[in-house]
Amino acid sequence: MGLPPDKAKTHCPHGHELSGDNLEPWHLKTRNARACWTCHKQRAYKSRLLQVAAIGRAAKALGLTQAAYIDRYGWSRHVALQYA
Ligand SMILES: [Zn+2]
Numbered sequence: 001m002g003l004p005p006d007k008a009k010t011h012c013p014h015g016h017e018l019s020g021d022n023l024e025p026w027h028l029k030t031r032n033a034r035a036c037w038t039c040h041k042q043r044a045y046k047s048r049l050l051q052v053a054a055i056g057r058a059a060k061a062l063g064l065t066q067a068a069y070i071d072r073y074g075w076s077r078h079v080a081l082q083y084a
């Protein structure tokens with residue numbers, strides 16, 4: 001792949017330090033690559049919010065409670081977007 005080596009990077013593009021507790025553990029373990037844990041968590045949180053919002057809209061569109069919707073269709077945002 002055409003990705004540049006990231007050995008020299010000390011900070012992520014958002015200025016978080018790439019060391020110690022701020023290294024995303026999965027990347028480090030499986031690819032020996034350093035990724036920003038703070039940014040990773042922020043992306044995951046944002047994606048989770050979008051997912052919950054999509055499921056809420058889909059449940060409403062189908063006249064179900066959110067719990068009943070998840071029972072029937074699961075947590076997939078892609079499925080929810082078909083109904084939302
Ligand atoms: Zn970052």
